Amino acid sequence: MSAHDLTHDLPTCSWGQEPCCRTPNAMNEWIDYYDSTHTIYVSSLHRDLHFEAIARDIIRYITSPDAVVLDYACGEALSAAKVADACAKLYLAEPAPRVRGRLNARFAPNTKIRVRSLDDLKKMDENSVDLVVMNGVAQYMTPAELDSAFEVIHRLLKPAGRFVLGDILPPGVGMIRDVLALLRFAATDGFLRDALIGLISTALSDYRQLRKRIGLQRCSQDEMIAKLGAAGFSAMRAPRNIGHNPWRMTFVAHH
Numbered sequence: 254m255s256a257h258d259l260t261h262d263l264p265t266c267s268w269g270q271e272p273c274c275r276t277p278n279a280m281n282e283w284i285d286y287y288d289s290t291h292t293i294y295v296s297s298l299h300r301d302l303h304f305e306a307i308a309r310d311i312i313r314y315i316t317s318p319d320a321v322v323l324d325y326a327c328g329e330a331l332s333a334a335k336v337a338d339a340c341a342k343l344y345l346a347e348p349a350p351r352v353r354g355r356l357n358a359r360f361a362p363n364t365k366i367r368v369r370s371l372d373d374l375k376k377m378d379e380n381s382v383d384l385v386v387m388n389g390v391a392q393y394m395t396p397a398e399l400d401s402a403f404e405v406i407h408r409l410l411k412p413a414g415r416f417v418l419g420d421i422l423p424p425g426v427g428m429i430r431d432v433l434a435l436l437r438f439a440a441t442d443g444f445l446r447d448a449l450i451g452l453i454s455t456a457l458s459d460y461r462q463l464r465k466r467i468g469l470q471r472c473s474q475d476e477m478i479a480k481l482g483a484a485g486f487s488a489m490r491a492p493r494n495i496g497h498n499p500w501r502m503t504f505v506a507h508h
């Protein structure tokens with residue numbers, strides 16, 4: 254959980270309803286935001302611990318050292334080398350071009366890691382990936398974007414592969430629980446002071462403005478299982494969410 258998810262949302266945005274405020278440009282706005290010098294993480298310690306936690310959780314889903322893994326919209330993926338150690342090949346796909354440039358520079362020496370754009374994924378071989386993880390991404394997508402991502406992932410996933418969709422916001426979970434999740438994470442991991450300062454700066458940030466204007470997508474457990482079903486996946490909710498926000502949901506899907 255990052256400070257970016259702490260502030261108030263427009264109430265009616267949901268994949269289950271007609272989107273109230275999402276336009277095709279919304280995709281670019283969020284990607285542009287993530288490509289900018291943003292203040293999503295309250296400190297470098299928070300950022301590092303976030304990516305360590307995500308890597309640990311991804312590794313739990315890797316069932317063989319021969320696995321081919323795809324992290325869809327991976328962000329900075331600072332702990333990706335640990336994920337790569339646990340599998341045969343790791344594809345880091347990221348739409349934000351500057352982030353992708355940093356990923357390329359950071360992981361160039363690692364022969365197990367390949368960096369891709371989301372468009373590149375359409376050119377990859379069918380049935381070539383054992384595990385796809387998309388964490389903390391779906392809430393930024395329009396319904397059409399999410400459907401087309403599901404289509405790409407379905408095509409790439411091997412018949413016995415798994416698709417892990419994490420950090421889905423349910424309709425009833427609002428700001429208070431997001432704040433609690435960050436404070437709990439911060440208190441346990443020693444960045445509480447930074448988190449408190451971060452909460453104030455997030456309230457004044459570009460992220461706050463963007464989130465207020467565009468909103469984040471939300472979905473109930475049943476709606477997401479149905480949406481994944483419509484894309485050709487059989488899915489169930491995992492017992493715990495990826496990362497540190499226990500009020501959000503992770504789904505595990507397969508063909």
Ligand SMILES: C[S@@+](CC[C@H](N)C(=O)[O-])C[C@H]1O[C@@H](n2cnc3c(N)ncnc32)[C@H](O)[C@@H]1O
Binds near residue numbers: 280326394
């Ligand atoms: C909060 S970060 C999550 C990064 C990483 N997966 C993690 O768990 O830390 C959100 C990611 O979603 C990507 N993103 C934002 N809007 C998107 C969209 N409409 N389509 C695809 N990716 C998007 C951003 O570029 C960024 O990498």
